[in-house]
Amino acid sequence: MRYEAVFMLPALIVSLIYNGDDRNSFIYTMLILILFGTLLANIKPSDSKFRSKEGFVAVALSWVTLSLFGALPFYFSGYFNSYIDCVFEAASGFTTTGASILEAVEPLPKGILFWRSFTHWIGGMGVLVFMLALMPNLKASAVNLLKAESPGPSPSKIVPKIRETAKIMYIIYFFMTVAHIILLVLTGMPLYDSLIHAFGSAGTGGFSSRNISVGAYNNPAAEIIIGVFMLLFGINFTLYFYLLKKNFKGFFLDEELLIYIGLVTASVIAITVQIFNIYGDFFTSLRHAFFQVSSVVTTTGYSSVDFNTWPTLSKAILVMLMFTGCCAGSTGGGIKMIRILILFKGIKSEIYKVIHPKIVNTIKVNKIKADEEIVNKVFMFFFVYFAILGMSVLIVSLDGKDLITTVTAVIATLSNIGPGLEIVGPMGNFSSFSNLSKIILTFCMIAGRLEFYPVLLLFAPSIWRKGAF
Numbered sequence: 001m002r003y004e005a006v007f008m009l010p011a012l013i014v015s016l017i018y019n020g021d022d023r024n025s026f027i028y029t030m031l032i033l034i035l036f037g038t039l040l041a042n043i044k045p046s047d048s049k050f051r052s053k054e055g056f057v058a059v060a061l062s063w064v065t066l067s068l069f070g071a072l073p074f075y076f077s078g079y080f081n082s083y084i085d086c087v088f089e090a091a092s093g094f095t096t097t098g099a100s101i102l103e104a105v106e107p108l109p110k111g112i113l114f115w116r117s118f119t120h121w122i123g124g125m126g127v128l129v130f131m132l133a134l135m136p137n138l139k140a141s142a143v144n145l146l147k148a149e150s151p152g153p154s155p156s157k158i159v160p161k162i163r164e165t166a167k168i169m170y171i172i173y174f175f176m177t178v179a180h181i182i183l184l185v186l187t188g189m190p191l192y193d194s195l196i197h198a199f200g201s202a203g204t205g206g207f208s209s210r211n212i213s214v215g216a217y218n219n220p221a222a223e224i225i226i227g228v229f230m231l232l233f234g235i236n237f238t239l240y241f242y243l244l245k246k247n248f249k250g251f252f253l254d255e256e257l258l259i260y261i262g263l264v265t266a267s268v269i270a271i272t273v274q275i276f277n278i279y280g281d282f283f284t285s286l287r288h289a290f291f292q293v294s295s296v297v298t299t300t301g302y303s304s305v306d307f308n309t310w311p312t313l314s315k316a317i318l319v320m321l322m323f324t325g326c327c328a329g330s331t332g333g334g335i336k337m338i339r340i341l342i343l344f345k346g347i348k349s350e351i352y353k354v355i356h357p358k359i360v361n362t363i364k365v366n367k368i369k370a371d372e373e374i375v376n377k378v379f380m381f382f383f384v385y386f387a388i389l390g391m392s393v394l395i396v397s398l399d400g401k402d403l404i405t406t407v408t409a410v411i412a413t414l415s416n417i418g419p420g421l422e423i424v425g426p427m428g429n430f431s432s433f434s435n436l437s438k439i440i441l442t443f444c445m446i447a448g449r450l451e452f453y454p455v456l457l458l459f460a461p462s463i464w465r466k467g468a469f
Contacts, residue, residue, distance in 0.1 A: 001037030004066055005030040007122055015111025022109040025076035033069055060454035063446050067091040070119060077112050084435050091442045093119030095449035098206025098301035098418030101431045106211055117199040117207045124203025124331035125173050172240050177202040180229045187221040201229045204332040206301025206418045213303040220287060223304050227294040234298035234326030255366050256327050256338045267293045271314045297321040299333035301418025303426035322411050333416030333448055342378045384452050389414055392444055396437045413444040
C-alpha cells in the first residue's frame with residue numbers, strides 16, 4: 001500500500017502541471033494508503049517463515065488490495081458512476097486488460113488518464129517483481145512471490161540472485177519503454193499521448209487517451225511503431241537477456257518464439273487477404289491486419305479500426321488469438337504459446353503411445369525434457385481456464401446480452417485482452433453490464449493475470465483455519 005502511494009506521485013505531478021481538478025483525488029488516496037500501510041506494517045507476525053502457499057496468498061491479496069485502493073482516485077474524481085466501476089477500471093489497468101466502463105475518456109482530467117495508463121506499466125512486468133527489485137533480498141520469500149506472480153509455466157531466475165533478476169527485467173523493460181516513447185514523439189505524437197500509449201504497449205494493456213484508441217491519430221508511422229513494440233513486449237524477457245549475453249542461438253532458436261512469430265505472420269497474411277476488399281489498398285490492409293493481430297495476440301487491446309466490421313473469418317482468427325496470447329515471461333496475458341506447444345506435444349505423445357504401446361516418448365521443449373509435473377500442470381491449466389470461462393459466461397449471461405458479446409466479454413477479461421466483439425468491441429465498452437457482471441469480470445481479470453491458482457487459493461477454507469500457515 002505504501003508503494004502504491006509512491007506509484008501515484010507521477011500522476012499527481014501530471015495533475016499539477018495541467019492544473020487539473022483531480023489533484024485532491026490523488027492526495028486523499030495517498031494519505032489513506034500511507035496511513036493504513038504504516039499501521040499494517042507495524043503488525044509483526046508470530047511466524048516469519050514465508051513458504052510457497054504464503055507467497056501465493058500474499059500475491060493474490062496484494063493484487064486485490066492494489067485494485068481496491070487504486071480505484072480511489074477514480075472515485076474521488078467524481079467522473080465515475082460507482083465505486084464498482086472504479087474497481088473494474090483499476091483492476092483492468094493493473095492486470096493490463098484494458099477493458100473499460102467509460103463511454104468517453106477524453107473528458108477525463110490529464111492526471112486521471114495518466115494514472116489509468118500508468119497502472120498498465122506497473123502491472124505489466126508485475127507489481128511485486130518491481131518491489132523485489134527495490135526491496136532488500138528476501139531470499140525464499142522473493143522466489144515464492146515470483147513463482148506466484150510471473151506468467152507462464154516456469155518462471156526462472158536469469159542470474160543467481162532473485163533480486164538481481166528482478167532488476168535486470170525492469171531495466172530492460174524501462175529502456176524499451178523509453179525507446180518506444182522517443183519513437184512515438186518522432187512520429188509527431190504529443191509527448192503526453194506518447195507516454196500514455198507507450199505505457200499501454202509496454203504493459204500490453206491498451207488504455208488510450210482517445211475515445212477511438214490509436215486510430216484517432218490517423219498516423220500510420222505511429223501505428224507501425226506501436227504494433228512492433230506490442231510484439232516485442234509479448235516476447236519472453238529472458239530471451240532479451242540472452243541477446244545481452246550474445247547468446248543469439250538461444251534467442252532465435254527458441255521454440256516458443258518461433259511459434260509466436262509463425263502464428264502472427266500467418267494471421268496477418270490471412271486477415272490482409274480477407275480485408276483487402278474493404279480498404280481497396282494492399283498496404284492499408286496489411287497495416288491494419290498487422291496492428292490488430294499484434295494488439296490481440298499480445299492481449300494489448302489497442303485498435304486502429306473497428307474490426308467488428310471485418311469478415312467472419314478475420315474475427316474468428318482474432319478470437320483464436322485471444323485464447324493463445326503471447327509468450328510466457330512477457331507482459332502479455334492469455335494461455336501462452338508455451339502451453340499451446342506443450343499441449344500439442346502431449347497430444348502427439350499420447351497418439352504415439354496408442355500406435356506404439358511400448359515406445360518411450362519424452363516431451364522436449366528447446367531440446368530439454370519437460371518434466372511430467374509440468375505437462376500435467378499445463379493440462380490442468382486448460383481445464384481450470386475453461387471451467388472458469390464457462391461458469392463466468394453463465395453468470396454474465398444473466399444480463400441478457402447476445403451470446404457473442406457475453407462470451408467475448410469473458411474471454412477478453414479472463415485473457416486480459418480488453419475489447420471483445422459486438423457491444424464490447426473496439427469502439428464499445430463494458431458500461432452496460434450489471435454490477436454483478438462487473439464483479440465477475442473483475443474477478444476474471446485478476447484471476448487471469450495471476451493464472452488462477454493464487455486467487456483460487458483464497459477460496460480454500462483450509463487456508464483460513466487457525467494454524468494453516
